[in-house]
Amino acid sequence: NAGVTQTPKFRVLKTGQSMTLLCAQDMNHEYMYWYRQDPGMGLRLIHYSVGEGTTAKGEVPDGYNVSRLKKQNFLLGLESAAPSQTSVYFCASSIQAGYGYTFGSGTRLTVV
Amino acid sequence: EDKVVQSPLSLVVHEGDTVTLNCSYEVTNFRSLLWYKQEKKAPTFLFMLTSSGIEKKSGRLSSILDKKELFSILNITATQTGDSAVYLCAVGYGNKLVFGAGTILRVKS
Numbered sequence: 001n002a003g004v005t006q007t008p009k010f011r012v013l014k015t016g017q018s019m020t021l022l023c024a025q026d027m028n029h030e031y032m033y034w035y036r037q038d039p040g041m042g043l044r045l046i047h048y049s050v051g052e053g054t055t056a057k058g059e060v061p062d063g064y065n066v067s068r069l070k071k072q073n074f075l076l077g078l079e080s081a082a083p084s085q086t087s088v089y090f091c092a093s094s095i096q097a098g099y100g101y102t103f104g105s106g107t108r109l110t111v112v
Numbered sequence: 113e114d115k116v117v118q119s120p121l122s123l124v125v126h127e128g129d130t131v132t133l134n135c136s137y138e139v140t141n142f143r144s145l146l147w148y149k150q151e152k153k154a155p156t157f158l159f160m161l162t163s164s165g166i167e168k169k170s171g172r173l174s175s176i177l178d179k180k181e182l183f184s185i186l187n188i189t190a191t192q193t194g195d196s197a198v199y200l201c202a203v204g205y206g207n208k209l210v211f212g213a214g215t216i217l218r219v220k221s
Contacts, residue, residue: 033209040121042200042213043155050207058208090154098143098162098204103154 002026006091006104013081013111021076021107023091029102031094032074033058034066036087037106043090049074050097081111114139116203118212126220129191133215135201136183143204145177145184150198150214158186158199191219 004025013019023032030051035043035058045058049068063085065077074093078085091104119134135145144162148155159168161177161184168175172191177184188195198214 031207035211040213042118043202043211045208045210048208056207059210092209094209097207098209099160101146101157101202101204101209105154 004091004093004102004104006089006107008107009105010108011110013078013109015082015111017081018077018079019081019109020078021089021091021109023074023076023093023104025072025074025093025102027093027095027102028071029093029095029100030071031097032068033092033094034064034074034076035090035092036060036085037090038087046076046089083111085109086111114205114210116201116210116212118199118201118215120215121213122216122218124218124220125191127192129219130187130189131191131217133186133188133199133201133217134183135185135212137201137203138182139203139205139210141206142179143206146202146204146209147175147184147186148200148202150200151196155200188217191217193219193221195219 007022033048034046047066052071089107094101116137147158159175164179172189175186196219200214201212
């Protein structure tokens with residue numbers, strides 16, 4: 001009964017460090033999404049995937065890379081973290097475009 | 113440019129008041145419009161709307177979509193302090209789900 005699981009839940013990075021956020025879903029969903037949420041900005045789409053092996057850019061893709069090597073996992077990478085990437089990151093998945101979205105509980109990332 | 117705009121950005125009401133939150137959109141290949149409630153954690157699903165003019169209701173909350181005028185409203189009647197939250201509108205179009213900036217609702221007792 002896990003749904004969408006994000007790891008880690010919290011992380012502090014120094015400027016220039018790299019890290020990977022993991023999103024895992026056990027619902028056999030085709031579509032997966034990464035968002036960031038900043039105060040007053042709602043959720044902004046970073047990258048998304050419409051199936052295993054596919055990725056596409058969202059509204060704010062710069063500074064991030066993603067991979068979807070397995071259907072159940074969607075990884076978000078920061079190669080060289082910047083303070084502007086301090087945010088709360090949410091992952092979501094859906095069975096098809098436009099329907100049935102499930103969200104993870106979020107990752108709070110601070111870059112100092 | 114595709115966009116989802118919510119209004120007002122914030123409002124403060126007293127318990128028992130009725131509030132109406134607005135969401136307008138301009139997207140291509142519209143699939144659905146969704147409303148979420150967010151209280152410091154992940155967004156919680158409220159409604160999904162795909163057809164014009166059909167009201168969806170859940171307790172004191174209701175929502176309707178107008179696909180001709182490209183907007184939706186979320187109504188909350190007899191507000192309670194537990195309704196205090198950020199209300200997010202999201203539009204599914206193409207392969208994306210894109211959110212508005214949200215409306216911050218504060219209900220005072």
